[in-house]
Amino acid sequence: MPRMLDVSDEVRAEIGDEEADRLLAGETAPGSYDCTSCRTPGDCEQERTSTVLFIGDETAVLAFAHAGCLPSQVVKVTEEQLQGAVKSISGGGPLGGEPQPEKAVPEQAVLGVTSGLILIAGELHPALVVEPTAPVVRPGTNGTSDEFLPLLIEQGFLPVTELSTVPPVLHGWSVLLAVGQLHAVLQPGAGDGRPVAWWQAHQPLQVTEGWRTAANKHQQVLMFAAPVGSIGRQPREDLLRDALDKAAAGGRLVAAALPLAGT
Numbered sequence: 001m002p003r004m005l006d007v008s009d010e011v012r013a014e015i016g017d018e019e020a021d022r023l024l025a026g027e028t029a030p031g032s033y034d035c036t037s038c039r040t041p042g043d044c045e046q047e048r049t050s051t052v053l054f055i056g057d058e059t060a061v062l063a064f065a066h067a068g069c070l071p072s073q074v075v076k077v078t079e080e081q082l083q084g085a086v087k088s089i090s091g092g093g094p095l096g097g098e099p100q101p102e103k104a105v106p107e108q109a110v111l112g113v114t115s116g117l118i119l120i121a122g123e124l125h126p127a128l129v130v131e132p133t134a135p136v137v138r139p140g141t142n143g144t145s146d147e148f149l150p151l152l153i154e155q156g157f158l159p160v161t162e163l164s165t166v167p168p169v170l171h172g173w174s175v176l177l178a179v180g181q182l183h184a185v186l187q188p189g190a191g192d193g194r195p196v197a198w199w200q201a202h203q204p205l206q207v208t209e210g211w212r213t214a215a216n217k218h219q220q221v222l223m224f225a226a227p228v229g230s231i232g233r234q235p236r237e238d239l240l241r242d243a244l245d246k247a248a249a250g251g252r253l254v255a256a257a258l259p260l261a262g263t
Contacts, residue, residue: 004044004045004046004047004048004049004067005023005024005029005044005049005051006048006049006050006051006067006071006072007020007023007024007051007072008050008051008071008072008073008074010073010074011051011052011053011072011073011074014053014055014060014074015053015060015062023051029044029064030044030064031043031044031045032044033049033063033064035064035065035066040066040202042064042065042066044064047066047067048066048067048068049064049065049066049067050064050065050066050067050070050071050072050073051063051064051072052064052065052070052072052073052074052075053073053074053075054075055074055075066197067196068196068197068200071190073139075139110132110133110134111130111131111132111133111199112130112131112132112133112233113128113129113130113182113185113199113201113205114128114129114131114231114233114234114240115127115128115129115182115205115207115208115211116129116211116237116240116241117208117210117211117214117237118163118222118237118240118241118244119241120163120164120165120166120222121164121165121166124210124214125166125214125218125222126207126211126212126214126215126218126221126222127221127222127223127224128175128182128185128221128222128223128224129223129224129225129226129231129240129244130185130199130223130224130225130226131225131226131227131228131230131231131232132148132227132228133228134228135148135227135228136148136151136227136228138151146227146228148225148227148228149225149226149227149252149254152225152254153254155170155173155187156170156172156173156256157170157223157225157254157255157256158254158255158256159251159253159254160224160248160253160254160255161248161249161251162245162248162249163241163244163245163248166222166257167222167255167256167257168256168257169220169256169257169258169259170256170257170258171259172187172188172195173185173186173187173188173198173223173256173258173259174186174195174258174259174260174261175215175220175221175223175258175259175260175261176261177207177212177215177221177260177261178204179204180207180212181204181205181206181207182201182204182205182206182207183200183201183204183205184197184198184199184200184201185197185198185199185200185223185258186198186261195261215260216260218260219259219260220257220258220259220260221257221258221260222255222256222257222258223255223256223257223258224244224253224254224255225253225254225255226244226247226252226253226254227252230243230247230250230252230253231243231244231247
């Protein structure tokens with residue numbers, strides 16, 4: 001079975017043509033792996049897979065990801081980040097050495113997603129609230145500042161100072177709802193623009209009947225995003241709304257209306 005593996009030019013330049021060819025031939029690539037982005041299993045014989053090379057000061061670690069989660073790329077990190085966040089990822093290991101039982105990859109923020117109904121201008125709208133578990137740095141940089149909101153603004157999300165109007169539709173993005181469950185938030189892919197998962201549920205998330213009814217009525221879902229520590233896990237929709245209002249007033253909230261994909 002041919003391996004559906006993508007080795008980008010920048011990864012090839014770092015690991016060399018010989019190693020890249022061995023990967024593509026299946027000599028050193030794993031059959032199955034744990035995605036370095038979403039942490040769920042993948043199989044490069046069954047689905048498109050990206051090679052991701054993490055480079056520290058002295059160590060390089062090759063990992064694998066679902067192509068829908070990450071493109072094949074080189075990510076530069078500090079040696080402390082590389083050595084300090086040790087995870088067991090099937091098939092990844094320091095280049096030039098024997099495969100290790102523990103492989104080092106940099107710790108990544110996980111996106112927490114909460115669904116709820118938000119009242120705007122007297123009407124209930126289905127909403128998703130996204131908050132990472134840690135600061136999100138710009139990919140490929142050694143920066144330490146939280147770039148979560150700037151990165152989303154670059155994608156077309158708009159800052160929100162108060163929840164008084166419905167944010168504009170962000171075309172190209174969508175929310176995938178299938179069989180009444182939330183599966184993913186999709187964004188345009190690089191190059192051909194075909195949708196890829198920006199966020200994907202490890203297991204489909206249940207939503208309330210009211211949320212699903214509102215989503216089908218409006219055919220769109222409002223997505224709000226805030227930096228780590230802005231919203232928290234709120235047990236009730238009124239508390240979620242209060243947290244959103246405070247984040248908006250503090251300049252820590254962006255939003256967009258995403259078309260609904262699925263039913």
